[in-house]
Amino acid sequence: MAAKDEPVVIKKYANRRLYNTGTSTYVTLEDLADMVKKGEEFTVLDAKTGDDITHPVLTQIIFELENKDGQNMLPISFLRQLIAFYGDQMQMIVPSFLEQSMLAFSKEQERFREQMKGAIGKSPIDVMKMTPMKALEEQTRRNMEMFQNAMRMFTPFPTAGASPTPAPEPAPARKEPAEKGDDLQDLKEQIAAMQRKLDTLS
Numbered sequence: 001m002a003a004k005d006e007p008v009v010i011k012k013y014a015n016r017r018l019y020n021t022g023t024s025t026y027v028t029l030e031d032l033a034d035m036v037k038k039g040e041e042f043t044v045l046d047a048k049t050g051d052d053i054t055h056p057v058l059t060q061i062i063f064e065l066e067n068k069d070g071q072n073m074l075p076i077s078f079l080r081q082l083i084a085f086y087g088d089q090m091q092m093i094v095p096s097f098l099e100q101s102m103l104a105f106s107k108e109q110e111r112f113r114e115q116m117k118g119a120i121g122k123s124p125i126d127v128m129k130m131t132p133m134k135a136l137e138e139q140t141r142r143n144m145e146m147f148q149n150a151m152r153m154f155t156p157f158p159t160a161g162a163s164p165t166p167a168p169e170p171a172p173a174r175k176e177p178a179e180k181g182d183d184l185q186d187l188k189e190q191i192a193a194m195q196r197k198l199d200t201l202s
Contacts, residue, residue, distance in 0.1 A: 007041035012053060019047070033061050 008022035010032065020027045020042075035042055036058075044057040065071055085094050 007043045008035075010042050010044045010057075011047040012044055012057065013047045018044070029057075029061050029064055032057070033065065036061075 008020060010027065011019045011021060013019065018027045018029070018032070019025075020031075022042075032042065032044075042054075043052060044054045045051065046053050062074075066074060082094075085091050
């Protein structure tokens with residue numbers, strides 16, 4: 001049995017059965033999904049070769065969940081954009097960006113839940129205007145900042161004789177209190193700065 005600070009080993013056999021070595025029981029993909037939700041760490045190994053197949057198994061769990069009625073969480077536009085990044089020069093940045101975005105969202109999820117609880121009793125229009133949209137706009141702004149930071153880290157050094165890559169323009173100082181129009185303008189300017197950065201890399 002694995003130590004407490006080590007992930008549980010799940011063995012996958014040729015018949016596709018999954019065996020939890022921590023509990024000495026066979027489990028299903030649904031059981032693994034529950035383990036993820038509970039924060040239990042596990043590694044999936046091919047029982048025959050010993051290869052780590054955690055990534056494809058987790059991907060299969062997402063596939064199964066997305067195919068359940070009423071549980072679609074990944075928008076079609078997001079899936080199209082994700083597919084388009086495969087083989088693209090930006091592919092090396094995408095995993096880090098998505099990981100950091102989800103970490104930031106996870107840290108804020110309790111605040112989001114509290115805001116949603118506070119919205120109980122208000123009309124649907126008020127809820128959309130006052131709580132989720134503001135939180136999502138702020139998260140989008142943070143995601144843009146993280147993406148720009150990732151771009152700076154992966155920017156190649158200029159070759160000899162080549163003109164140096166122009167430094168990204170600093171985001172305009174935010175006014176306090178920030179108005180909704182100011183937030184949207186900030187996002188537009190950040191997107192424009194990011195596009196200029198991408199143009200220099202292409």
